[in-house]
Amino acid sequence: MAQDYLAVHEKAELHEMLMFKTNCLQKSQAMQSLVQDQELKTLLQQDVKASQTNIKALQQLLSQ
Secondary structure: OOOOOOOHHHHHHHHHHHHHHHHHHHHHHHHHOOOOOHHHHHHHHHHHHHHHHHHHHHHHHHOO
16 A cells, blocks of 8 residues: 655655755756856746746645
8 A cells, every 4th residue: 555655764855856956946047147048048948947847846745
């Protein structure tokens, strides 16, 4: 039978991943205003959207 909860070490790993993705999101957002190349700016925008989705998923896992 599957467990409906996470072990302490699993929550710690998820929290570490959440902090890493949050830092990546902040850096990508900050770099968007500095970048001149449109292709790179587009990649950063895509990274921001993906990071936001990943952060929401990690938050949901941690709230279980």
